[in-house]
Structures are given as C-alpha cells and as structure tokens.
Amino acid sequence: xxxxxxxxxxxxxxxAVPKRTFSLELVVGIFAAAGVGAAAYLAVGLAGLELGxxxxxxxxxxxxxxxGLKYGASxxxxxxxxxxxxxxxxxxxxxxxxxxxxxxxKIKDDDIASIRTKxxxxxxYVKISRGASDTYIPAEGTLVETESVVDLEDVIGKVVHxxxxxxxxxxxxxxxxxxxxxxN
Amino acid sequence: xxxxxxxxxxLLPLIGLTAPKIARADASPKADMQQTIDQIIxxxxxxxxxxxxxxxxxxxxxxxxxxxxxxEMSKRSLGANxxxxxxxxxxxxxxxxxxxxxxxxxxxxxxxKPGMVTVESEQVEAPRAVVKTTVVSKGDTxxxxxxxxxxxxxWQVYDVVIENIGLVAxxxxxFSGIIRKDKFSGLMERLRKKVE
Numbered sequence: 320x321x322x323x324x325x326x327x328x329x330x331x332x333x334x335a336v337p338k339r340t341f342s343l344e345l346v347v348g349i350f351a352a353a354g355v356g357a358a359a360y361l362a363v364g365l366a367g368l369e370l371g372x373x374x375x376x377x378x379x380x381x382x383x384x385x386x387g388l389k390y391g392a393s394x395x396x397x398x399x400x401x402x403x404x405x406x407x408x409x410x411x412x413x414x415x416x417x418x419x420x421x422x423x424x425k426i427k428d429d430d431i432a433s434i435r436t437k438x439x440x441x442x443x444y445v446k447i448s449r450g451a452s453d454t455y456i457p458a459e460g461t462l463v464e465t466e467s468v469v470d471l472e473d474v475i476g477k478v479v480h481x482x483x484x485x486x487x488x489x490x491x492x493x494x495x496x497x498x499x500x501x502x503n
Numbered sequence: 504x505x506x507x508x509x510x511x512x513x514l515l516p517l518i519g520l521t522a523p524k525i526a527r528a529d530a531s532p533k534a535d536m537q538q539t540i541d542q543i544i545x546x547x548x549x550x551x552x553x554x555x556x557x558x559x560x561x562x563x564x565x566x567x568x569x570x571x572x573x574x575e576m577s578k579r580s581l582g583a584n585x586x587x588x589x590x591x592x593x594x595x596x597x598x599x600x601x602x603x604x605x606x607x608x609x610x611x612x613x614x615x616k617p618g619m620v621t622v623e624s625e626q627v628e629a630p631r632a633v634v635k636t637t638v639v640s641k642g643d644t645x646x647x648x649x650x651x652x653x654x655x656x657x658w659q660v661y662d663v664v665i666e667n668i669g670l671v672a673x674x675x676x677x678f679s680g681i682i683r684k685d686k687f688s689g690l691m692e693r694l695r696k697k698v699e
Contacts, residue, residue, distance in 0.1 A: 383667070450582050451578050451582055451586050
C-alpha cells in the first residue's frame with residue numbers, strides 16, 4: 320500500500336512498471352543474499368572454523384621449543400597429512416600445541432611427535448612416528464613423547480667451535496680487559 | 504606365644520629388605536641420577552687405563568643395567584613393527600639391541616670426569632619423569648635429557664634425548680627403513696654383525 324502511494328507521482332503511464340520492478344528487486348535481493356552467504360562461507364572456511372558435526376578430534380602435545388611452527392601447519396604420518404596444528408599456546412616455560420586430527424586416525428601413547436622441516440628451508444610440520452603400545456590417547460588427551468625443533472644454527476655453531484677451539488681464546492681475551500681495569 | 508614372637512623376629516629382616524625398595528619409589532629421579540653419576544665417576548677413576556678396561560666395563564654395566572629399561576627401549580625403537588614379530592623374535596631383538604646400546608655408550612660413559620655432568624632439573628608426572636642434565640665437553644655444553652618411567656618401585660630410563668634428538672625416535676626411523684627393505688631378519692642380521 321505504501322509503495323503504491325509512493326509511486327503515485329509517476330502517473331498512470333508507468334503503472335505497469337512497479338510489477339516488473341518488484342520481480343527485479345526480488346532477483347537482486349536473492350542474488351545479494353547468496354553473495355553474502357558465499358562470503359560468510361568463505362570467511363568461516365578461511366578462519367578454519369567448522370560448523371555442525373566435525374569428523375575430527377583434538378589432542379595436545381608439549382614441546383621445549385617449537386620455533387617456526389605456524390598455526391595450521393600439517394600433522395603427518397609417513398608424509399600423509401592427518402591433521403593440522405589448531406592452536407599454539409605458551410605453557411611457561413614449554414609450548415603447548417593442539418593437534419586437530421582426522422577421526423579415523425588414532426594416536427598411541429608411545430607415538431612420538433617431532434617437529435621437522437620440509438626440505439632445508441621449508442615450513443615446519445609435525446611428524447608422528449608410530450609406536451607399539453595398545454593404549455590410545457583419548458580426545459583432549461596429551462601426547463607425552465615429543466621431540467623439539469633441532470636448532471641447526473646451534474649445532475653448527477658447536478661443531479665450528481669444537482673444531483677451531485675459539486671459545487677458550489674468546490674467554491681469554493674477555494678476561495684481559497677486566498684484569499687491566501683492576502690494575503688501573 | 505614364643506612361636507609368635509619368633510615368627511615376628513623372623514619377619515624383621517624381610518621388612519628391612521623391603522623398606523629401602525619402598526623408599527626408593529619416593530626418591531626423586533634427580534637424586535637417583537646424581538647418585539648414579541657419582542658412582543660411575545668412582546668406578547672410572549678406581550680402574551683407569553686400558554689393562555683394566557674389561558673389569559671397568561663389567562662393573563659399569565652392573566651399575567647401569569638396572570637403571571635402564573631395555574625392554575621398553577627395544578619396544579619403542581621398533582615402534583609399530585614390534586607387534587608384527589613373534590615373542591621369540593622380540594626377545595632376540597631386545598637382547599641384541601641392549602647389547603648394542605651398552606657397547607655404544609659404555610665407551611662414552613667411562614670418560615666422564617667430575618664436574619663434567621650437571622644434573623639440572625627434574626619434571627615428575629608419575630609414572631613418568633624427565634631429568635635434564637648438561638654435559639660440558641671441550642668447552643661446549645650439550646643438553647642431555649633422560650626420560651624415565653617408574654618400574655617396580657624404581658626409576659628406569661627408556662629414552663635419552665641429546666640436543667633435542669631422541670634416541671628412540673632416531674632408531675625407530677632407522678629401523679623402520681631397514682625393515683621395509685630387508686624385513687625383520689635383515690635388521691637382526693645387521694645388528695648381530697655390529698655386536699659381534
């Protein structure tokens with residue numbers, strides 16, 4: 320009713336037009352709604368949220384060092400992705416990560432989770448090597464056996480130092496100034 | 504009456520024997536580790552030189568054997584393959600693998616000197632614990648973590664982690680590769696060759 324009143328100034332010649340506009344508006348409305356729906360679906364998908372019943376479960380694992388491991392990194396057994404890292408928190412002084420895993424894959428309590436690198440400079444991922452236990456870790460349980468990131472720079476540094484014996488010389492040189500300071 | 508007293512007196516030594524065992528379950532794995540290291544240093548310094556090598560290693564083995572759970576280490580090192588072999592094969596593997604471990608590590612352990620190993624901290628979440636140590640060698644410090652489990656009232660090591668690289672994880676990787684190529688018999692052959 321309001322609409323026809325509003326359209327009154329447009330005279331009788333355009334009387335047929337409101338009907339057509341109505342159906343056009345409907346189509347545009349449906350199109351816009353579909354667009355918003357698709358955007359919402361995309362947002363949810365990108366954020367990694369899951370709606371409705373999920374076919375995954377979460378377990379936790381603690382590491383001394385997870386340097387370079389990112390949210391969403393893959394969890395693999397024998398190179399086959401079985402889940403993702405769904406949360407990283409600090410449980411001072413350790414790191415606690417949540418692994419969201421495919422429900423069809425059960426983790427045993429002597430499975431070892433190691434943080435490894437794909438290639439030499441590739442992304443970090445969580446590798447799980449299979450144990451022999453009969454006990455499975457329940458959902459929300461914690462995997463105890465973990466191996467932290469191996470800091471290659473640290474290891475190379477140690478090898479270099481042990482080859483050149485630089486450390487002792489450095490110590491010697493740093494001691495000297497303090498001695499001379501005392502003399503002064 | 505006298506019989507009863509005699510019976511109780513006869514029981515006394517038994518109580519005396521079992522008491523330390525119960526107490527050891529409460530003993531912290533850190534203190535236990537420190538004690539073992541002290542004993543290793545004692546044995547190593549008491550029997551120096553190459554001519555006493557056999558006696559020294561024998562004594563070190565007697566000291567260290569009960570501190571390690573070789574059965575658990577073997578099982579974990581084989582990983583999923585452990586369930587695919589017969590109990591007899593499991594026993595054979597455990598025997599050869601613990602022999603290999605003992606041979607590999609005794610030569611390192613006997614070089615320990617006072618002040619080389621520091622027991623840093625312990626995290627106990629019974630029935631498991633982690634004892635962190637650092638070893639100073641040639642001016643560099645290496646972190647070595649021992650993972651222990653409570654077994655029959657005492658703490659036993661089931662994994663050693665050096666520089667964040669776990670012994671069990673390392674062997675598990677290596678062994679599964681060998682088993683896939685040469686089957687379990689191939690792995691046993693290789694291990695036996697190393698031990699002989």
